[in-house]
Amino acid sequence: MFARYFIELPMSPEQVTAALARHPEEWVPGLAEQANHVGDTLLADVGFGEHLRIARTVALELGEPIAMATKTLIPLRWEATGPRGVFPSMEADLEIAPLSADRTQLAMSARYVPPMGAVGRAMNRTMLFRVAEATLKDFLDGVGRALMSPTAGASAGTAI
Amino acid sequence: MGEAERQVDRYALLIDAGLALASELDLEAVLERIVELAIEITDARYGALGVLGESTPRIERFITKGISDQDRAAIGHIPVGEGILGLLIRERRPMRIPDIGADPRTHGFPPNHPPMHSFLGAPVIALGLVFGNIYLTEKQGASEFSEEDEAALVVLAIQAGVAIENARLYAEKELAQRELARLELLEERERIAKELHDGVIQSLFAVGMGLQGTAAMSPDEEIGRRLEGAVEEIDRAIRDLRNYIFGLRPGILADRQLGQALEELGHEFSDRSGVLTVVDIDGSVAAELAGLAGDLIQVVREALSNVGRHADATSVRVTLRRIDTGAELEIDDDGAGFDVDSPAGMGLANLRDRVQAIGGELVLESIPGQGTTVRARLPL
Numbered sequence: 001m002f003a004r005y006f007i008e009l010p011m012s013p014e015q016v017t018a019a020l021a022r023h024p025e026e027w028v029p030g031l032a033e034q035a036n037h038v039g040d041t042l043l044a045d046v047g048f049g050e051h052l053r054i055a056r057t058v059a060l061e062l063g064e065p066i067a068m069a070t071k072t073l074i075p076l077r078w079e080a081t082g083p084r085g086v087f088p089s090m091e092a093d094l095e096i097a098p099l100s101a102d103r104t105q106l107a108m109s110a111r112y113v114p115p116m117g118a119v120g121r122a123m124n125r126t127m128l129f130r131v132a133e134a135t136l137k138d139f140l141d142g143v144g145r146a147l148m149s150p151t152a153g154a155s156a157g158t159a160i
Numbered sequence: 161m162g163e164a165e166r167q168v169d170r171y172a173l174l175i176d177a178g179l180a181l182a183s184e185l186d187l188e189a190v191l192e193r194i195v196e197l198a199i200e201i202t203d204a205r206y207g208a209l210g211v212l213g214e215s216t217p218r219i220e221r222f223i224t225k226g227i228s229d230q231d232r233a234a235i236g237h238i239p240v241g242e243g244i245l246g247l248l249i250r251e252r253r254p255m256r257i258p259d260i261g262a263d264p265r266t267h268g269f270p271p272n273h274p275p276m277h278s279f280l281g282a283p284v285i286a287l288g289l290v291f292g293n294i295y296l297t298e299k300q301g302a303s304e305f306s307e308e309d310e311a312a313l314v315v316l317a318i319q320a321g322v323a324i325e326n327a328r329l330y331a332e333k334e335l336a337q338r339e340l341a342r343l344e345l346l347e348e349r350e351r352i353a354k355e356l357h358d359g360v361i362q363s364l365f366a367v368g369m370g371l372q373g374t375a376a377m378s379p380d381e382e383i384g385r386r387l388e389g390a391v392e393e394i395d396r397a398i399r400d401l402r403n404y405i406f407g408l409r410p411g412i413l414a415d416r417q418l419g420q421a422l423e424e425l426g427h428e429f430s431d432r433s434g435v436l437t438v439v440d441i442d443g444s445v446a447a448e449l450a451g452l453a454g455d456l457i458q459v460v461r462e463a464l465s466n467v468g469r470h471a472d473a474t475s476v477r478v479t480l481r482r483i484d485t486g487a488e489l490e491i492d493d494d495g496a497g498f499d500v501d502s503p504a505g506m507g508l509a510n511l512r513d514r515v516q517a518i519g520g521e522l523v524l525e526s527i528p529g530q531g532t533t534v535r536a537r538l539p540l
Contacts, residue, residue: 002365002372004365004369073357075402091399109365111395111399129376
């Protein structure tokens with residue numbers, strides 16, 4: 001199944017790319033355990049909801065950034081480490097695409113497998129796809145906030 | 161045959177030898193041919209070429225003619241370069257000895273060595289350095305080698321040096337051409353990968369999203385299920401394409417060779433962790449393992465990650481070497497170590513699976529308080 005979400009950042013594509021190339025602890029929201037290198041597995045909490053938050057700890061794996069003709073993308077995937085509940089495993093590309101010299105679209109194109117087999121597939125139509133989309137939105141919004149924070153701005157060598 | 165005729169005959173042999181060596185571009189074949197020609201030109205019974213190490217003036221290879229494989233095996237280890245052979249290595253000049261056994265500088269022969277008396281030797285110089293020495297023994301038809309034999313051998317040694325230089329340059333050129341072709345192939349794969357991702361996958365993703373939305377809106381259960389089936393098919397196609405694309409472009413290896421990538425990994429780990437990291441790579445082994453580079457990088461990355469997180473080590477050594485059965489990739493730390501039967505040891509299952517998946521075997525040695533050694537043994 002597919003899900004896609006995007007945000008726009010008032011930063012240049014170069015700034016966003018540089019910030020995302022830094023250590024994951026500087027931009028992955030909900031990071032529970034540090035990794036030593038891109039390619040290592042991280043533990044992070046993903047979920048949705050601010051007041052009544054539903055979340056799971058997932059094993060998150062980040063790939064190396066890849067420069068494409070029109071954008072740069074960072075492959076990633078996550079999978080719940082314990083009982084999955086309604087949380088799907090997710091495989092996605094974090095896409096950095098220029099909108100202008102100082103605006104960047106940060107998008108996630110994700111593919112997921114609904115949990116609970118055939119039952120999950122049936123539930124996906126009514127409910128689970130909302131969980132997937134909400135989780136994706138929550139994660140990407142968190143990335144956006146981290147990139148826009150003064151600390152991230154400073155580490156990317158910019159003043160936002 | 162008179163002396164003048166013998167000389168003419170020898171000159172003819174030397175000319176033939178020069179032509180024969182000049183036409184050969186394979187270094188191994190050149191070395192074999194040098195020994196054969198030296199025997200032929202000097203009427204020796206036994207001949208050998210001792211190839212010196214690049215960093216130490218010791219014999220590393222010993223190419224022989226006139227002695228059977230069985231006799232050679234019975235003698236055992238190749239000479240390391242002591243006694244008369246060592247003298248030639250040190251003095252770097254032609255040397256002629258009537259009877260080796262009577263010479264006070266000899267160290268004698270090892271057990272099972274055939275008897276040898278007369279001796280003639282000369283250094284072979286290639287690219288300004290002593291590549292090795294030609295050793296000849298047991299002059300046929302005379303009790304010792306003559307001045308003419310020595311002069312002829314010196315000429316042959318010069319020709320041999322040029323032939324070795326040629327063969328090496330040719331090998332370097334071949335290597336450079338292969339490397340160029342490899343880089344061109346990588347560039348082409350990279351271009352295809354980008355086109356696939358920017359074009360095909362994006363289109364499939366858009367179609368999949370559209371069908372998924374239609375399925376969600378469909379009031380007909382059966383149509384909804386069929387549309388979801390189509391979405392799953394598209395999902396599978398995207399997954400296969402992604403695997404293909406990212407398989408073609410194994411991250412850190414995108415523009416580096418395995419050896420370079422491992423060294424960079426070691427530097428990065430050292431900078432990040434403060435653990436002194438030494439990387440010792442046999443370049444020829446790394447070249448042969450290029451096809452497994454992505455997996456080997458990941459093995460080292462995981463092993464170093466374990467060292468950084470658990471070992472409390474002050475140093476770690478990453479070694480890629482050739483062994484009798486193939487290649488060995490070793491990550492050896494001086495950290496805390498652990499009981500390999502403990503859950504910590506079980507945690508290395510990923511590494512073991514990865515090595516087994518590429519046809520290798522993972523060997524783990526660790527003793528609490530004495531460090532850990534992880535070895536991946538791979539066929540070549």
